[in-house]
Amino acid sequence: MRTTDKLALDGGSPVRTSPLPWELPGAHWMGEEELDNVIRVVRARSPFRYYGPDLQHMADKLESEYCRRLGRSYALAVSSGTAALNVAWAALGIGPGDEVLIPGYLWVSCIGSVLRSGAIPRLVDIDGTFCMSPADLKAKITQNSRAVLFVHMSGAPGHIDQVAEICRDKGLRLVEDCAQANGASLNGRQVGTFGDVAIFSFQLNKNISSGEGGMLVCDDLAVYRRAFAVHDLGYPRTAGRLDTTDESCQLWGVGARMGELPAAMALAQLAKLDSITSSMRSAKWKIRRQLEGIRGLDFREIVDPSGDSGCFLITLYPDRETAVRFVQALRAEGIQGPPGSLVCLHMEEWGLHWYFNNVSLVRRRGVCPDGWPWTAPANAFAKEYLYGRGALPCCDDFASRAALLTIGSRLEDRDVDDIIQAFQKVAVHVLKKV
Numbered sequence: 001m002r003t004t005d006k007l008a009l010d011g012g013s014p015v016r017t018s019p020l021p022w023e024l025p026g027a028h029w030m031g032e033e034e035l036d037n038v039i040r041v042v043r044a045r046s047p048f049r050y051y052g053p054d055l056q057h058m059a060d061k062l063e064s065e066y067c068r069r070l071g072r073s074y075a076l077a078v079s080s081g082t083a084a085l086n087v088a089w090a091a092l093g094i095g096p097g098d099e100v101l102i103p104g105y106l107w108v109s110c111i112g113s114v115l116r117s118g119a120i121p122r123l124v125d126i127d128g129t130f131c132m133s134p135a136d137l138k139a140k141i142t143q144n145s146r147a148v149l150f151v152h153m154s155g156a157p158g159h160i161d162q163v164a165e166i167c168r169d170k171g172l173r174l175v176e177d178c179a180q181a182n183g184a185s186l187n188g189r190q191v192g193t194f195g196d197v198a199i200f201s202f203q204l205n206k207n208i209s210s211g212e213g214g215m216l217v218c219d220d221l222a223v224y225r226r227a228f229a230v231h232d233l234g235y236p237r238t239a240g241r242l243d244t245t246d247e248s249c250q251l252w253g254v255g256a257r258m259g260e261l262p263a264a265m266a267l268a269q270l271a272k273l274d275s276i277t278s279s280m281r282s283a284k285w286k287i288r289r290q291l292e293g294i295r296g297l298d299f300r301e302i303v304d305p306s307g308d309s310g311c312f313l314i315t316l317y318p319d320r321e322t323a324v325r326f327v328q329a330l331r332a333e334g335i336q337g338p339p340g341s342l343v344c345l346h347m348e349e350w351g352l353h354w355y356f357n358n359v360s361l362v363r364r365r366g367v368c369p370d371g372w373p374w375t376a377p378a379n380a381f382a383k384e385y386l387y388g389r390g391a392l393p394c395c396d397d398f399a400s401r402a403a404l405l406t407i408g409s410r411l412e413d414r415d416v417d418d419i420i421q422a423f424q425k426v427a428v429h430v431l432k433k434v
């Protein structure tokens, strides 16, 4: 097939006819190791982590591995990434009267967790990395700012080092959301090592998965103790049992413990994390390098390609119309996944990843029936804050003219070649007028 052949969208033959694999990086690597761990827990009849007849300590081992990998003092396994965020704000003592600076390209959990804490989210624009812009962060800090949530979006960190420095200078707490970038790094420093607290998710779309699950890491014992109590039932445990006697730690819990079964899976998956990210990174960068230089086709800025976890390729087009047509043409060429998967999207289709699609934010829906925390007197400072489309020009621009391709974690050479060929073919037709 030549790149000048008629587009499949216009009745020509597609580059490929079989679907690309589902995204879901960790899922493609599940096998005997996960099975063995899960079987051990079931055979031991001990699926609860804090006591049981024959504890296998899967959650303990998972936490130790996180501490070891990241060089952090404490790790706490929880039931999801969302739960980890909820726990993080409570552990850091964030609440009414505080504002948390969040990027406009994120996930709904980031916003919801801030509001559940009683604090107010304040939007910060992104830059070419698709992560929070340090320059806009500086411009958005107010006297109410208490914390920053830096989200390592779509597999790679942006300028987290600069954001960490701003937080240090301004006395702001920094939470890193590494849900979408487990295993990524920036100039040799792993994500999850920059913030006061960092969180991870093991949901099915993530680089490693146990279906559901999450992790919180930190270095401060007081933060860890609060996080522990909050993730459970509000109190520490002694020998596996709730201990209400410590007056410095009598809180309310959210019931977000991790069970031994997801821990067993996540532990086996963690041993494969570097292989998974290395497979995605090499496929992604092979594709990207072949496409660099095509006029009218641009890419998300990746500060350190060697630390990219590789799960997404984001491309940019001159305008919305071209981006939409490019994606339609790619899909017609067979660059799509099985029904129900995502694989190839115009970024406006990326739902709750964009601030303006979060209707509960745009309409300032409360956590409680009375509208709290928006209605809390301590939060009156946020009355004029804007959340609808138009609030963040870079987010709005990128959402309209960017496309997203998920990179399978076990792509065959043939899949990679087809993706390259399809992009080149579509570019010849769709970008020729650009």
Ligand SMILES: Cc1ncc(COP(=O)(O)O)c(C=O)c1O
Pocket: 079, 080, 081, 082, 083, 106, 107, 109, 110, 151, 177, 179, 180, 201, 202, 203, 212, 213, 214
């Ligand atoms: C950036 C980000 N933060 C947080 C989460 C929440 O993780 P979970 O689905 O495990 O609750 C996700 C995952 O969906 C995410 O993409």
